Amino acid sequence: xxxxxxxxxxxxxxxxxxxxxxxxxxxxxxxxxxxxxxxxxxxxxxxxxxxxxxxxxxxxxxxxxxxxxxxxxxxxxxxxxxxxxxxxxxxxxxxxxxxxxxxxxxxxxxxxxxxxxxxxxxxxxxxxxxxxxxxxxxxxxxxxx
Amino acid sequence: xxxxxxxxxxxxxxxxxxxxxxxxxxxxxxxxxxxxxxxxxxxxxxxxxxxxxxxxxxxxxxxxxxxxxxxxxxxxxxxxxxxxxxxxxxxxxxxxxxxxxxxxxxxxxxxxxxxxxxxxxxxxxxxxxxxxxxxxxxxxxxxxx
DNA sequence: GAGAAATTGTCAACCGATTGACAATTCTCC
DNA sequence: GGAGAATTGTCAATCGGTTGACAATTTCTC
Numbered sequence: 001x002x003x004x005x006x007x008x009x010x011x012x013x014x015x016x017x018x019x020x021x022x023x024x025x026x027x028x029x030x031x032x033x034x035x036x037x038x039x040x041x042x043x044x045x046x047x048x049x050x051x052x053x054x055x056x057x058x059x060x061x062x063x064x065x066x067x068x069x070x071x072x073x074x075x076x077x078x079x080x081x082x083x084x085x086x087x088x089x090x091x092x093x094x095x096x097x098x099x100x101x102x103x104x105x106x107x108x109x110x111x112x113x114x115x116x117x118x119x120x121x122x123x124x125x126x127x128x129x130x131x132x133x134x135x136x137x138x139x140x141x142x143x144x145x
Numbered sequence: 146x147x148x149x150x151x152x153x154x155x156x157x158x159x160x161x162x163x164x165x166x167x168x169x170x171x172x173x174x175x176x177x178x179x180x181x182x183x184x185x186x187x188x189x190x191x192x193x194x195x196x197x198x199x200x201x202x203x204x205x206x207x208x209x210x211x212x213x214x215x216x217x218x219x220x221x222x223x224x225x226x227x228x229x230x231x232x233x234x235x236x237x238x239x240x241x242x243x244x245x246x247x248x249x250x251x252x253x254x255x256x257x258x259x260x261x262x263x264x265x266x267x268x269x270x271x272x273x274x275x276x277x278x279x280x281x282x283x284x285x286x287x288x289x290x
Numbered sequence: 291g292a293g294a295a296a297t298t299g300t301c302a303a304c305c306g307a308t309t310g311a312c313a314a315t316t317c318t319c320c
Numbered sequence: 321g322g323a324g325a326a327t328t329g330t331c332a333a334t335c336g337g338t339t340g341a342c343a344a345t346t347t348c349t350c
Contacts, residue, residue, distance in 0.1 A: 005196050005254045011277040012269035013262055016171060018284040023168010024212065025289040026161060031306095040306070051150050060328060067169065072307055074330055095315045095328040109150045117158055124157035126286040132156040138280045139163040141271040144170040176336095185336070205298060217337055219300060240298040240345045 026123070033119060037112075039079075042066065044116075046076050047085060047101065047109050056089055056098035080105070171268070178264060182257075184224075187211065189261075191221050192230060192246060192254050201234055201243035225250070 009017075030041040049065050050057060057065075063073040077099055080086040085105030088097040101109075124132055154162075175186040194210050195202060202210075208218040222244055225231040230250030233242040246254075269277055 004199050005251050005258070007193075007196065007254075007258060010262060010265065011274060011281065013265040015272075015277050015280050015284070016265040016268055018281060019164070020168055020171045020175070021212075022284060022287055022289065023165055023171065026165045026168065029289055030165070042306085048152075051152065054149050058328075067166075069308055070329065071309080071331080075306085093316070093328085097329070106150050109152075113150070113152060117155060120155065120158040120161040123287060123289060124160055126288065127160075127283060129156060131283055131286075132160050134279065135160050135283045136156065136163060138272060138276055138283070139160070139167055141276075142167055142268060143271065144167065144174055144268060187336085203298075214338055215299065216301080216339080220336085238298085238346070242299070 029123075030119070033115070037108075040076075042068065042072075043076055043080055044112070046073075046080060046099075047105050050086070050099065050101040051106065051109055056091075056100040058096040058098055060096075062099060174268075175264070178260070182253075185221075187213065187217075188221055188225055189257070191218075191225060191244075192250050195231070195244065195246040196251065196254055201236075201245040203241040203243055205241075207244060 027041065034041050034044055045066055046062055049062055059073045059077060060070055062068075062077075063070045066073065068076075077086060077088065081088060083104075085102060085108055087100055087102055089100055091098045127135065172186065179186050179189055190211055191207055194207055204218045204222060205215055207222075208215050211218065213221075222231060222233065226233060228249075230247060230253055232245055232247055234245055236243045272280065
C-alpha cells in the first residue's frame with residue numbers, strides 16, 4: 001500500500017460531495033419509479049416542460065431546458081409520441097417540429113402527479129418546512145455552468 | 146394543445162427538483178474535468194475511497210461504497226490498473242482480489258487534489274462559510290435508499 | 291463432513307445518453 | 321438577390337453503466 005495521502009476536506013468540498021451523492025440517489029430512485037411505466041425520469045420531465053410552457057415547443061428548445069442533446073430529445077419524443085402523450089406539429093419554420101402535449105399526455109401527468117409529490121414529501125420528511133425553504137434558498141445561490 | 150394541468154409545486158418537490166438538477170450539473174462538470182486525464186469522476190472516486198480506507202479493499206466493497214455494480218468496478222479497476230494507479234492483490238479468500246493504491250496512484254491523487262478543491266471552492270463561492278455548513282447539515286438529514 | 295446457499299469477479303448483452311456527421315432549411319450581410 | 325453561416329432534426333457510432341448469467345470459492349446447516 002502506498003503512503004496515504006493526507007486530504008483535508010474543506011466545507012466546500014464536503015458540500016459538493018454530498019450534493020453529488022444525493023443527486024445521484026435521487027435520479028436512481030426517480031428512474032426506478034418511472035420504470036414501472038416503461039418510461040424514464042427524462043420522459044416525464046419532457047411532459048412537465050411542455051405542460052409548464054403552456055404551448056408547443058421545438059425539440060431544440062426542449063433539449064435546452066432539459067440539459068440534454070438534440071439527438072436524445074429525438075429519441076425521447078419518438079417514444080412519447082408512440083405512447084400518444086405527445087405529437088409533432090409542422091410549423092412555419094420547416095426545420096422545426098413543434099411538440100405538443102396531447103390529452104393523453106396531460107392525463108398521464110395528472111395521474112402521476114400524486115405519486116411524484118409523495119416521493120418528494122417522503123424524501124424531505126426529515127426536514128421541517130422552514131429547513132426545506134432554507135435548503136431551497138441555499139441551492140438557489142449555486143451556479144455551476 | 147391539451148388542457149394545461151395545474152401543478153402546484155410544494156416546497157418538498159421544489160427542493161428535490163433543485164437537488165437533482167444541481168447534482169446532475171456537478172457530475173457533468175466533474176466528469177468534464179477528469180476527461181482531460183482520460184478518466185471518469187468514478188475512477189477518481191475509487192482512488193479516493195482506497196486512500197480514505199487506508200488499506201486494500203475488495204472490489205465488492207469498493208462497489209458498495211461507490212454505489213456501483215460489481216461489473217462496473219471490474220472495468221474501473223481494469224483501467225486504473227493499466228494506468229498503474231492501482232494493483233490487484235491475492236489474499237486469503239481466493240474469491241476476492243484486494244485492490245491496493247500504488248505510489249503512482251497516490252501521486253495522482255495528490256497532484257489532482259488542488260484542482261478538485263478549487264472546483265468545489267468555485268462552486269460554493271456564492272455561499273458564506275456559515276451557509277455552507279448549514280447546507281451540509283441539511284443535506285446530512287436526507288436519506289433516500 | 292457433505293450438500294445447499296451465498297459471495298466474488300468476470301463477461302456478454304443491453305440501455306440511456308452523447309458526439310459528430312449529415313441534409314434540409316433559414317438567417318445574415320454584402 | 322445570393323453566398324456563406326447558423327439552426328434543426330436525425331442517424332450511426334460510441335461511452336459509461338447496469339443486468340443477468342457464469343464458474344470458482346467460501347460459508348452455512350444439517
